[in-house]
Amino acid sequence: MIKAILTDIEGTITRITFVKDILFPYAAAHLPDFVRANHAEPAVAEQVTAVRQELNQPTATLDDVIDALLTWIAEDKKITPLKQLQGLIWQTGYEQGDFTGHLYPDAMAFLNVMDAQDIALYVYSSGSVKAQQLLFAYSDFGDVRPLFKNYFDTKVGGKKEPQSYQTILTQLPYHAHEVLFLSDIVEELDAAKAAGMATLQLWRDNQASSEQHRKISDFEQFDSEYLA
Ligand SMILES: CSCCC(=O)C(=O)COP(=O)(O)O
Numbered sequence: 001m002i003k004a005i006l007t008d009i010e011g012t013i014t015r016i017t018f019v020k021d022i023l024f025p026y027a028a029a030h031l032p033d034f035v036r037a038n039h040a041e042p043a044v045a046e047q048v049t050a051v052r053q054e055l056n057q058p059t060a061t062l063d064d065v066i067d068a069l070l071t072w073i074a075e076d077k078k079i080t081p082l083k084q085l086q087g088l089i090w091q092t093g094y095e096q097g098d099f100t101g102h103l104y105p106d107a108m109a110f111l112n113v114m115d116a117q118d119i120a121l122y123v124y125s126s127g128s129v130k131a132q133q134l135l136f137a138y139s140d141f142g143d144v145r146p147l148f149k150n151y152f153d154t155k156v157g158g159k160k161e162p163q164s165y166q167t168i169l170t171q172l173p174y175h176a177h178e179v180l181f182l183s184d185i186v187e188e189l190d191a192a193k194a195a196g197m198a199t200l201q202l203w204r205d206n207q208a209s210s211e212q213h214r215k216i217s218d219f220e221q222f223d224s225e226y227l228a
C-alpha cells in the first residue's frame with residue numbers, strides 16, 4: 001500500500017520547456033554578473049570552490065569558473081554547484097515577477113487529491129532545494145509549498161543512482177515499497193525501483209519508456225490501483 005509519493009519536477013509536474021526556455025536562459029544571462037558581484041558571499045564562495053574541485057583546478061580564475069558554469073548550463077549538466085547557484089539566481093526572477101513556476105493543471109489537481117487522501121508528498125529534483133521551493137512558492141497556482149513534507153536534491157546523489165533513493169528512504173518514515181516515485185526519465189525510475197520503490201512514468205513528451213515501469217500521459221490517467 002502506497003503511503004508516500006516522491007516526485008520529480010521537470011517533465012513530470014512541470015513543463016520541460018519552462019525549465020529549458022525560461023529558467024536556464026535566465027540563469028545563463030545573469031550568472032556572470034551574479035558570480036562576480038557575490039563571489040565573496042559564503043553561499044556563493046562555497047559553490048565557486050566546489051566548481052574548482054569539480055574541474056580539478058584549485059587555482060581556476062573566476063572567469064574560468066564562470067565559463068565552466070555557462071558550458072554546464074548549455075549542456076544541461078546536473079552538477080551540484082551549478083544547480084545551487086541557479087537557485088540563488090532564479091530568486092530575483094521570481095521576486096520581480098519575471099516568470100512564475102509552471103505546474104501542469106493535471107499535476108496540481110493530482111497533488112491536491114493525494115494530499116486530501118493523506119498520501120505524504122515529497123520532491124526529488126536535480127534543481128536545488130532552494131530552486132524547488134521557489135518554483136512552488138511562486139507557482140502559477142500561488143504558494144503550494146504546504147503540500148510537501150520535504151525536498152531532496154543532488155546533495156543526496158544523482159537521480160540515476162540507486163544509492164540516492166536509499167539515502168532518501170533513510171529520511172522517510174516509510175518502507176521502500178510504500179513509496180511511489182514519479183518521473184519522466186527511465187534511468188531515474190530504474191534507480192528508484194532498484195532501491196525498492198514503486199514507480200510510475202509520466203510519459204508526456206514521447207520520451208523513451210520501458211516495460212519495467214507503468215506509464216501515464218498525464219495525471220488524469222492516474223488510477224487508484226497505482227496506490228495498491
Ligand atoms: C526545480 S526547478 C529547476 C529544474 C532544474 O534545474 C532541473 O535540472 C530539473 O531537473 P529534474 O530532476 O526536476 O528533472
Ligand SMILES: [Mg+2]
Pocket residue numbers: 008009010011012183184185
Ligand atoms: Mg524530470
